[in-house]
Amino acid sequence: MFDRNPYLALGLQPGCTISEIKKSYKQLSLLHHPDRPGGDPEKFLEVVEAYKSLLTKTRDDADSVTGEEVEKPVTKEFDSKEVFEKFFAENNPFQNLGYDNVNFGSRRETVNVEVPLVCTLKEIYHGVTKRVKVSMKDGKTKVVDVVVKAGTEYGTTVHVIKTIEEGESDTSFIVTEDKDDKIFLRKGSDLIYTHKMNMNDCLKNTFIRVPTLNDEVIVIPVQKLKYQRVIPCRGLPRAENPKLFGNMIVQFKLT
Incomplete structure (x- = not known):
């Protein structure tokens, strides 16, 4: 009904x-x-x-x-x-x-398969289309384009292959964090960057270079030892509005 x-x-x-x-x-x-x-x-x-x-x-x-x-x-x-x-x-x-023998999507019981789609923070920053090979029930494979929009949150389902043949499984792609991304830590749309400094640098006026995901380098002065500095609008695009950006949070670690 x-x-x-x-x-x-x-x-x-x-x-x-x-x-x-x-x-x-x-x-x-x-x-x-x-x-x-x-x-x-x-x-x-x-x-x-x-x-x-x-x-x-x-x-x-x-x-x-x-x-x-x-x-x-x-x-x-x-x-x-x-x-x-x-x-x-x-x-x-x-x-x-060219559709001579189409199936219009009968409502039948299907099995949903979730496939992790590993994305780097740079891919999340710019948005990316990944070509993914999917195994079908009959043993064949299908290549599909999976579009990940800029700012997409981890754990988001970004694409679903709907059933084409009776009994074929639906496939969901779940955006997953790339564990090899070690420069930044993500917190929502904010990025956390940890800068290592020795005590001598902390006691004098100096400048540090902060990397970004769009390959720019931000130079900021460090005059006093602080736990962190916030650089507005230098984080990831916001998932709800990619024209808005989170912040870059620079944390300092003494070595």
């Missing part, structure tokens, strides 16, 4: 006609279809479910369906491919793009 607002999913208002439901479904299902460039499988399934739900809901509404034949509720296993093909009279609108 569709557990979200089907009117909202199709951009309609209560009391809409069957013609309006079908028109909205046609536009949105083609827009979000997973075999269309930029398509969204989750939104596609949501649109299909909303379409079926509204047809069932308005079947006995005389004001909405007078004079129009309404599809009967389907009681067998939900299959978005069947709904899509039935609506388009079994004509695949994506055939001219």
